[in-house]
Structures are given as C-alpha cells and as structure tokens.
Amino acid sequence: MEEPGKARCPYPFARPGPLDPPEELAGLRAEPLVPVTLPSGDEAVLVTRYSDVRRLLTDDRLSRRINRPGAARISKNNHMFQDPRIDPDPPEHSRVRRLVMSAFTPARVEALRPFVERVVDELLDGMERRGGPVDLNEALAFPLPIRVLCELLGVPAADTARFRSWTDHFLSVSRYTGPEIGAAMRELSAYIGELIEAKRREPSEDLIGAMIRARDEEDGRLAEYELQWWCRLLLLVGYETTATQLGGGVALLLSHPDQLAALRADWSLLPGAIEEMLRWKLVGSSVSMLRYAVADIPMDGYTIPAGTSVIPAVDSANQDETVFADPGVFDISRDASKQLSFSAGPHFCIGANLARLEVEVATERLLKRFPGLRLTVAPQELRRQEGALLEGFVELPVTW
Template identity: 90%
Template sequence: MRVQEPEQDREPGQASARARCPYPFPRPGPLDPPEELAGLRAEPLVPVTLPSGDEAVLVTRYADVRRLLTDDRLSRNIDRPGAARISRNNRMFQDPRINPDPPEHTRVRRLVMRAFTPARVEAMRPFVERVVDELLDEMERRGGPVDLNETLAFPLPIRVMCELLGVPDADMERFRSWTDHFLSVSRYTGPQIGAAMRELNAYIAELIEAKRREPGEDLVSAMTRVRDEEDGQLAEYELQWWCRLLLLVGYETTATQLGGGVALLLAHPEQLAALKADRSLLPGAIEEMLRWKLVGSSVSMLRYAVADIPMDGYTIPQGTSVIPAVDSANQDETVFPRPEVFDITRDASKQLSFSAGPHFCIGANLARLELEVATERLFRRFPGLRLTVAPDELRRQEGALLEGFVELPVTW
C-alpha cells in the first residue's frame, strides 16, 4: 500500500508514530472518545491495521473526509484483490451481486428513499410517540432498576422499522440474533455467520412472497410492486438484498445511539439539567450526541481508491484502502472548538455521523425523530433517572461493528 505523504509532516522514509496503531482505537472509558483522536488532524493520513490484520489509511481532517465522501474515485466496493477487509470471518456489506456504487446504487436508492421523505417520516411521529409511551408505561410498571437497552433503546427502533417494512410483530425478536451475526467482526465464526444469514435470507424470501399475495402500505410491499410492475427498475435479488439490509441495520444503529446518548447525558448532569430547563435545546443535543459518535468507530466506512486522488498537499494513490474517519472529523478542532467537551449548546449540525454525499444515511430523518421523541419523553416521565453504576463501569460490546453497551442499568 503506497501513500504519498506531506513532506512537512516527516522526513522521507520516516514512519508515522501511529503507523502501528490498531483500528478501531481503544477507548479510555466507556463514554470517552479514543485518546488517539486528540490532535489526530496534525496528520492528514494515518496508517492503521484493521481487525482483519489488513492495512488501510485513515483520512483524518473534516474537510478531507467530507470531500472524499462525495468523490466517485473512492469506491464502496471493497470486494477486490488486495483490498483491505474489516473482518476475516464476515464480508458484512459486501456482495458480488450488488454494486454499492453509483449509478447502480443510486438507481435503487431512489426507490427506497420514497419511504424516507421528510413528510413520510413526520407522518410516523404519532406511531413513534405511541410506542415510546407504551414502553415507558411498561418500564414504570416494572419499577427500577431496569436495563434501558431492553426496556427502550432496542424495542423502539425495531418496532418502528418493522412497522415501516411490514414485518409481523411476532417476528421482531428473531432479528436481534441475525443482526448480531451480520455486524460481527470477531464475535462469531464464519460458519455461524453463514448459518444466520441463510436463515435471514429464507425469511426475507418468504416475507416478499407474503407481500405479493397480500400487499399492504409498507415499504416491502411497495418495493415488491416496483419489482413486479416496473420491469427493469429492481431485480429480484436487489429487492431481497435491500429488504435484508434495511431490516438489519435500520434499527441497531438507532438503538445504540439512543442508549448511549441517554448514558452520556446522565454522565454529564450539568448538561442534563440545562436540557431539562430548556427543552428547545433538544434538537441541538441530539446533534451533539451524534457528533460524539457513540455507535463506534468509522471502520464501516472502509473504501477503495479506484484512481489517484489528489488532496490538499498529498495524494491518495490508486489501490489504497481508505477510511474517511468520521470519528476524527467530528473531533476536528477547526470545525468544533474544544471538541473533547460534551456541550449540548454548541452548533454540531455539521457532524458527519450520518455520512454525506451519495451514501448519506437514508434513515437519518427517522433516526432523529426517534431519538428526539424517546429522549424527551423519557426524561419528562422519569426526571430522576440515573445510572445505577458509575459511568466508567459501563461495558461496551466487543467483537462487533457497533460498540454499543452491553447493558444500561438505570433507576429513578
């Protein structure tokens, strides 16, 4: 792997001090950003080793990251000879039958986006509010302490996603295991992951056939109609792949962000007090929690340079495996002053946790809606909510793409 580096950063042939760093970087505490992110922007490119043992480079600066996310010379298709892998056991988002780059990706994305327009998302607000209230009612009936993951953070987004896609309520619990396998970096073996994915694929195929027989107003029914009535717009395998992807990742990222965001507020009582005193701070607080990149590192942003990419003072050579490091960009001092400080009053609207460009998260509007409704109603219902352990005693998941918390014990 060749990287043309800025001359001012080091002498020719001098290795970066961070060249031996494994990525993702470890966290000094469950709610703290990795120490390596502090001042990382002094080097625009940082060589790292991935969990697979393969090498890649992090692009560290906000302006560079944002630019690369819209550059078609940086491909999401890493199913190439010599390209780095995230995991040895799991290909995750890679599928040789699906092109993850424009224009093929854009064609299908436009069809899926019909379900995620601002108007459609806002129309789901009453449903989201009702689900949150039901979950909080049950939480109150049980009494504390409870695990917030199991009582709110995970049940909410999976119920919302299943409602959107038209998945029967009785099948929701099965997705937790399938998602754990799909997002595994090292928790499961290759055969275990393969078995879980075969189960999910069979389920998706059955679900699509059920929607063909009895279509509804859900997204799977709509995509199936496009497949059957608009010849050439959506291949059968594309239909199955997108249904599977939305079911798997459409809820766990929101669940992880919701639980982590609540924990972050509870660990910063002065920020929580400010939010309780002025509920208009909530949208900004959500953006600041997103900037904190609670769901984990940027390893899932792994890309491949299909051509030389000239940057400001350096070049990313063709054939380089590249990670546009959103976690570093969100800590860029030139965009977010004192980035190491959790401050819900700052303008964090430029955070890149939902990515940017052609791969901007299609569910961003829905995720924001769920985060705002759940956070506001949780603290309104339980103003005395608190963790039952010290924040530094929380434990994060290991061996998974998302670095969510194992449990979030709270009482009130």
C-alpha cells in the same frame, strides 16, 4: 504517503472510558493520513481532517466495492456489506436508493411521529410498572427502533425478536465464526424470501410492498435479488444504530449533570443536543466507512494513490478543532449540525430523519416521565460490546 518503517496503529482505537472518545482522536489531525491495521490484519489509511473527509465522501474515485484483490477487509470472517451481485457505487446504487428513499422523506417520517410516540409511551408504561432498576437497552432503546422499522417495512410484529440475533451475526467483526455468520444470514435470507412471497399474495402499502411493486409492475427498476438484498439490509442496519445512539445518548446526558440540567430547563435545546450526541459518534468507530481508491486522488498537499484502502474517519472529523471549538467537551448548546455521523453524499444515511425522530421523542418522553432517572453504576463501569462493528453498550442499568 507513509514513511518507511512507520508503525501502524491498530484501528478501531481503544476508548479510555465507555462514554469517552479515544485519546488518539485528540491530535490525529496533525497528519492528514494515518496508517492503521484493521481487525482483519489488513492495512488501510485514515483520512483525518473534516474538510478532507467531507470531500472524499462525495468523490466517485473512492469506491465502496472492497471485495476486490488487494483491498483491505474489516473482518476475516465476515464480508458484511459486500456482495458481488450488488454494485455499492453510483449509478447502480443510486438507482435503487431512490426507490427506498421515497419511504424516508421528511414528510413520511413525520407522519410516523404518532406511532413513535405511542410505542415510546407503551415502553415507558412498562418501565413504570416494573419499577427500577431496569436495563434501558431492553426496556426502551432496542424495542423502539425495531418496532418502528417493522411498521415501516411491513414485518409482522411477532417476528421482531428474531432480528436481534441475525443483526448480531451480521455486524460481527470477531464475535462469531464464518460458518456461524453464514448460517444466520441463510436463515434471514429464507425469512425475507418467504415474507416477500406472502406480500405478493396479499399486497401491502408498506415499504416492502412498494419495492415489490417496483419489481413486479415496473420491470427493470428493481431486480429480484436487489429486492431481497435491500429488504435484508434495511432490517439489519436500520435499528441497532438507532438503538445504540438512543441508549448511549441518554447515558451521556446522565453522566453530564450540568448538560442534563440545561436540557431540563429548556427543552428547545433537544434538537441541538441530539446533534451533539451524534457528533460524539457513540455507535463506534469509522471502520464501516472502509473504501478503495480506484484512481489517484489529489488532495490539499498530498495524493491518495490508486489501490489504497481508505477510511474517511468521521470520528476524527467530528473532533476537528477547526470546525468544532473544544471538541473534547460535551456541550449541548454548541452548533453540531455539521457532524458527519450520518455520512454525506451518495451514501448519506437514508434513515437519518427517522433516527432523529425516534431519539428525540424517546429522550424527551423518558426524561420527562422519570425526572429522577440516573445510572445505577458509575459511567466508567458501563461495558461496550467487543468484536462487533457497532460498539454498543452491553447493558445500561438505570433507576429513578
């Protein structure tokens, strides 16, 4: 699998510019497996080719349970999605996932469209009143998904501001110490526990209310700890990915005037533009896809040995020349629907429909409301977060 003495690349790869994919991705697929060193110092291999990545995302021999002896870690200080009391693999994962998925069906997400449109318009009204320049992160990209998610879950609107800090800690690779992360997670767990008890006293029709009923009225479908864990997870990961995708996607359009002009001339291109933005993997690398091979996995021309820590590299798959012509070119007219940024198989992102809706509504309404929208700095001067799982933008200064 690996030649003796072959150097390992540090992963995630560095970006040549804030809106550019890492240069290493351009030729990565010449080798099906690439050895890398993670931020923790642990070793893993990247699976680089689209066909292999897609296949492995549905292979039950590749486990998400990486809290085991010999498995690589993403971070030294943060176990992130690993909890010994939660089984992240089918069939246990699938059992709970089916309960949560009921809130994210295309029909239920589409029913949220009027609420999303109303929130977007309120936020754009605020931008217009203040006048430019503004930080698009604070004006639109972050407030929108957290308000939508809290509406879906049934979290009081007054509490939304508290989640930013908790999420920053949960998604930390090296920004915070282990004790700081632990303290933030204890605060969030206490909050979730209090929220669940409040909803038990006053039942609600939101997602948390539905999960409580699955726990209390249909005993055995959802354990108490599973209830709290999933509520916590949905709040933590359900908004920052969408916020980063929305803000970064707008910045990507603003830094490609020809593509922006094409979109303004034909708004029917918007769904395809969103898929191309997703292909660009703006939220960051594939380090969160870290898996563990529980058995030998024969592939086309090679084998992944049991005991290997593996990253199905979605960022590489999205740049695969055999699937996407001229992958290094940002082109909203291409068919990018095969992009894998939402993963595939049993761990396909349950919030994909909602994220697409939010990005679509916000991008169209923003660009139509402010036809002169532009970045106030050169694209190369934008800064990305350091030491975090998501490589979001520190600030997105715009005016119009």
